[in-house]
Amino acid sequence: MAEFTTILEGLEVAMRLGIHPHEEAPQRVRLSVWMTVDYAIPPSADAIEEVLDYDFVRAGVHALADGPGFALQETLVEAVAALCLADPRVRVVRVRSVKPDIYPDASVGCEIVRQRQAMR
Incomplete structure (x- = not known):
């Protein structure tokens, strides 16, 4: 087994995220995603077909940003984690969201770690 x-x-995306009236308009949200990916063997052909193509995560986040929005960062990061875990090679995912423009002196964010449930 090869782990990467x-x-x-x-x-960075613009999306509706928040519970306050001033957050009804899209705002900047910065997301970071770390996925622990398992491969049967290490990639050897230097070809994208051998590995997880992170384009699907980027496209999925953009689709979520273009949707109706979220009240909570916790709900957003759960949705991104579920998106990543839809690929069976992803064993663990860590997702962080940050709203950089809420306060003049601080950013606010949320981070979770989720893992694939073991088959019973």
Whole structure:
């Protein structure tokens, strides 16, 4: 078994995220995703077909950003984690969201780690 960590770092999207009236308009949200990916053998042909193509995560996050939005960052990161775990090679995923423009002196965020449930 070959284990790799595939990272999508600092993806910035505009989306509706929040519970306050001033958050009804889309705002900047920065997402980072770390996926522990298992392969039967290490990639040897230097070909994208051998590995997880992170384009699906980027496209999925953009689709979520274009949707109706989320009240909570916790709900957003759960949705991104589920997206990643839809690929059976992803064993563990860590997702972080950050709203950089909420306060003038701080960003606010949420981070979770989720793993594939063992087959019984």
